[in-house]
Amino acid sequence: MKEEVKIFLTALMFYTRIPCPIWIDHSEEYLEKSTRYLSLVGWIVGGITSFVFIISSFLFSTTLSIIFSITTSVLTTGAFHEDGLADTCDAFGGGWTKEKILTIMKDSRIGTYGVVALILMFLAKFSILSNLLNLHENNLLKIVAIFISGNSTSRFIAITSTITHSYVSDIDMSKSKLIVKKNFKWTDSTIIIAAFFGLIPLILFQSPIVFILIIPMYLIKWLMLRFFNRWIGGYTGDCLGAIQQISEVTFYIGLLLLWKFI
Secondary structure (H helix, E strand, O other): OHHHHHHHHHHHHHHOOOOOOOOOOOOHHHHHHHHHHHHHHHHHHHHHHHHHHHHHHOOOOHHHHHHHHHHHHHHHHOOHHHHHHHHHHHHHHHOOOHHHHHHHHHOOOOOHHHHHHHHHHHHHHHHHHHHHHHHOOOOHHHHHHHHHHHHHHHHHHHHOHHHHOOEOOOHHHOOOOOOOOOOOOOOHHHHHHHHHHHHHHHHHHOOHHHHHHHHHHHHHHHHHHHHHHHHHOOEOHHHHHHHHHHHHHHHHHHHHHHHHHO
16 A cells, blocks of 8 residues: 555656655656556546636636646646647647657747647637536535546546557657657556556546546547657657647547537
């Protein structure tokens, strides 16, 4: 149990800016194993953002509360996945060969494609969440379910990419080099844990129909990986960040379409 706690705290340290005990370090062994708890980290991020939204909604409008919640999410994760989305869009928008794409992706500077992608992503999240939360403004359970499920399922969908596809690029330059290491092997227990924490929050909606949203999320992921594979022969850590962000928005859109049933 103590080892599992350390593995989880390692994931929390790597994927968020939440302070962890000083005895948690960047041990390669624990960073590899921490992948199983990425979905659980989504619970925490979603829980914090839903708490901020609920508290803010007592004092401010829904619009302002959503802005506060999105800002909180970015601050909590250090824009970890948003950075991946921006780098991915810059790379594939400005590169026409595998070498050029990977070179741009490693550049810490953000370009036009990345800026546009982030603007559109935040606008999409704001608009869709506005519709969803206005529909369920008096249902605290559904509000919590929206935030936690969106964060947990999208992270689970993103990390499954490491099971089916190959990692590319200079592994020593990747932000996720220890998570997507070439010799990393998924075990049955790791997959079960990741899936459990990724999907169990959907129960909060108290309707089994929400589980159908995994289908469009997986389809979008498959299309993105197909595109990445065609251009660079696999995925990078930044690509996983892009998949997480797109999957999260896909989840919210799906919820909006299903709202009358849940």
